[in-house]
Amino acid sequence: MRSNLALSATLALLMLAQVRNAAAQQNLIMVDYSMAFPLGGLEEYIAKNTWRGFAAGYRYMADDNMAVGIDLDWHHFFERKDQASFTLETATFTGTQYRYNNNFAMTAQWDYVFNEGGDLRPYLGVGAGAMYIRRVFDVGLYRFETDDWQFVVQPEFGVSMYLSNGTALNLSANYFSGFKSKRLDGQSYASINLGLIFATD
Amino acid sequence: MQIPQATSWAALAAGILLMGCYPQTPTYIDEYDLLVTNYSPTYDFQSRSTYAIPDSVVRIDVNSDPQDPEFIGAQYGDRIINAIKRNMSVYGWTLVDETEDPDMIILPSAGSTLNLQYSWGYWGWYYPGYYPGWGWGYPGYPGYGTTVSSYRTGSVLFQMTAPKDIGPDENMPVVWLGAFNGLLEGSTNSVLGRIDSQIDQAFRQSPYLQQL
Numbered sequence: 001m002r003s004n005l006a007l008s009a010t011l012a013l014l015m016l017a018q019v020r021n022a023a024a025q026q027n028l029i030m031v032d033y034s035m036a037f038p039l040g041g042l043e044e045y046i047a048k049n050t051w052r053g054f055a056a057g058y059r060y061m062a063d064d065n066m067a068v069g070i071d072l073d074w075h076h077f078f079e080r081k082d083q084a085s086f087t088l089e090t091a092t093f094t095g096t097q098y099r100y101n102n103n104f105a106m107t108a109q110w111d112y113v114f115n116e117g118g119d120l121r122p123y124l125g126v127g128a129g130a131m132y133i134r135r136v137f138d139v140g141l142y143r144f145e146t147d148d149w150q151f152v153v154q155p156e157f158g159v160s161m162y163l164s165n166g167t168a169l170n171l172s173a174n175y176f177s178g179f180k181s182k183r184l185d186g187q188s189y190a191s192i193n194l195g196l197i198f199a200t201d
Numbered sequence: 202m203q204i205p206q207a208t209s210w211a212a213l214a215a216g217i218l219l220m221g222c223y224p225q226t227p228t229y230i231d232e233y234d235l236l237v238t239n240y241s242p243t244y245d246f247q248s249r250s251t252y253a254i255p256d257s258v259v260r261i262d263v264n265s266d267p268q269d270p271e272f273i274g275a276q277y278g279d280r281i282i283n284a285i286k287r288n289m290s291v292y293g294w295t296l297v298d299e300t301e302d303p304d305m306i307i308l309p310s311a312g313s314t315l316n317l318q319y320s321w322g323y324w325g326w327y328y329p330g331y332y333p334g335w336g337w338g339y340p341g342y343p344g345y346g347t348t349v350s351s352y353r354t355g356s357v358l359f360q361m362t363a364p365k366d367i368g369p370d371e372n373m374p375v376v377w378l379g380a381f382n383g384l385l386e387g388s389t390n391s392v393l394g395r396i397d398s399q400i401d402q403a404f405r406q407s408p409y410l411q412q413l
Contacts (some may be wrong), residue, residue: 078225085406090242092406095235096227138227140235140383141354 026061028069030170032195036075038101041178041185045135046099052076055174055193057109064116071109071127071154073176075191077101098138103187105131105176107154119162123172127154131178133187150178150187158193166199230391234383236399238407244363244376246410249304251297252289252361254282261312261356273311276389280396281309281357288404293412305376309359313385355385357396359403377410379403 034053038046052075059069081097107129114122131152137144158172171194178187227233258278260271272278285307286296297303361377381399385392404410 080225083402091237091239093235093237094402094406096232098225098227141233142235 027200028057028059028061028067029198030055030057030059030195031198032056032170032172032193034073034075034191034193036077036189036191038077038189040188041180042077042101042103042187042189044185046077046079046101048077048079050075050077052078053191055191055195059109059111061113065113067109067111067113067123067125069109069111071105071107071129071174073103073105073107073174073191075103075189077103077189093139095140098136100136100138101187102134103131103176103178103189104133105129105152105154107152109154109156111156120159121162121168122157122159124157125155127156128152129154131176131187133178133184135184146183148181148183150181150184152179153177160197162199168197168199170195170197230384230386231395231398234381234395234399236379236381236402236406238377238379238403240377240407240409241374244374246376247413249363249365250293250412251295251301251303252305252307253297253299253301253303254285254307254309255299256282258282258357259308259310261310261358277311277392277396278309280393281311281359281400284397284400285309285359288401289410292404292410294410304363304365306362306364307359308362309357311355311357313355354382355392356380356382357399359400377407379407 032055034055035049035051036053037049053073055071055073057069057071059067061067077100079099081099083094084097085092085094087093107127109125109127111123111125114124129152131150132147133150134147135145137146154174154176156172156174158170160168160170162168172192174191174193176187176189176191180186257272257275258281260273262271289296289307294305299306358380359378360375362373363376364373366374366376379400381403383395387395
């Protein structure tokens with residue numbers, strides 16, 4: 001975990017270093033509803049997509065095309081497995097399973113925004129940071145809980161359509177690639193976000 | 202920046218999200234049922250073909266007299282025993298009397314005691330009545346004690362023992378077991394139905410008991 005945080009901090013510093021000569025000064029606040037699709041180690045635990053998610057972010061426009069900032073994302077995954085069996089060594093357990101996974105991602109982001117001056121501005125970016133995962137497994141009358149931190153890389157692309165008064169509609173797709181940690185396999189998922197951007201000087 | 206507008210949108214989004222975030226939990230009683238089976242991977246079940254089973258199901262009760270165990274009511278006890286017999290027959294085993302030198306003996310028990318810590322030597326106070334002088338204990342297969350350690354509500358336990366494989370320490374090996382527990386709620390018919398389905402599943406997930 002310590003090495004993950006060090007890597008995150010290094011990436012954030014590299015991003016900020018690129019804006020020290022920033023020309024434009026503009027702040028963007030983003031609020032999005034988010035749905036997600038589990039992948040990798042997360043998909044092995046929960047295969048169902050989730051409609052429960054929320055994303056918020058901040059961007060500083062370093063110049064006409066470059067933005068840096070942070071993203072905060074939360075997604076709640078859930079799947080019920082009726083009378084499912086699993087085996088530990090020679091013991092086989094059968095019962096109705098309730099599986100939950102809560103993922104909280106905090107990343108530093110760098111975006112390149114196209115079509116400066118236009119109302120429709122596509123963007124492409126990448127970020128890195130930490131993801132906290134809390135996993136709950138209920139079967140019968142028993143509950144098993146696991147939590148862990150993972151290093152996460154988050155590429156994204158999207159488009160914002162500016163309306164008026166510095167407000168824009170935002171549509172984006174993000175991919176969260178978590179790296180294997182001590183207690184959990186790498187937790188990965190893709191999300192689609194729909195929300196608003198509020199811009200100010 | 203449109204702070205009031207932003208706040209309104211954020212509040213609306215948060216409200217919608219919170220409405221959808223109530224965690225899904227079991228709705229029906231049988232969703233709390235959990236079944237476990239375990240077996241000795243080195244035991245040759247195919248070399249055995251007969252078994253015996255008592256006529257009653259011992260009540261698991263920490264306060265019971267080891268020399269005078271209590272039994273659960275016939276309504277539930279008969280259902281448990283008949284379900285075990287039915288499944289053993291389907292798998293090709295032959296039921297014999299306990300006096301006819303059975304290869305295996307299946308020992309069923311049930312209880313509703315909260316937080317009962319199960320001991321593998323449990324049968325030490327029961328079967329000496331059939332075989333005087335024998336003190337039975339569980340040999341302790343790795344992992345067994347951690348997977349089945351307590352019973353919080355209604356529980357049924359059935360162990361298959363091998364009386365012909367008693368070791369020099371006179372411990373009777375338990376070579377297969379099934380156990381399930383859940384909430385003791387619902388009608389009698391509902392509980393009886395859950396007993397049948399859980400015991401059927403116990404055998405279904407133990408195909409190594411099938412006689413070839």
